[in-house]
Amino acid sequence: HPKHIQWGNISQGAAYSSDFTSWTDFNGSEGYKTIWPSQIYDIRGVFDGSIIKEGIDGYPTIL
Numbered sequence: 338h339p340k341h342i343q344w345g346n347i348s349q350g351a352a353y354s355s356d357f358t359s360w361t362d363f364n365g366s367e368g369y370k371t372i373w374p375s376q377i378y379d380i381r382g383v384f385d386g387s388i389i390k391e392g393i394d395g396y397p398t399i400l
Contacts, residue, residue: 392398
């Protein structure tokens with residue numbers, strides 16, 4: 338999260354790897370976050386999940 342070792346604004350970024358050794362950061366140098374507490378109802382945090390690229394009937398499926 339942006340404050341590193343201090344408890345606080347926990348957020349999530351995203352990266353991609355085809356070999357689990359080399360990674361491409363989707364966030365760039367701007368510090369862009371893919372998910373973060375941005376609404377009043379996010380007061381206790383935000384939740385993420387997983388997606389299966391070829392899930393139900395071959396379509397991306399959110400878990």
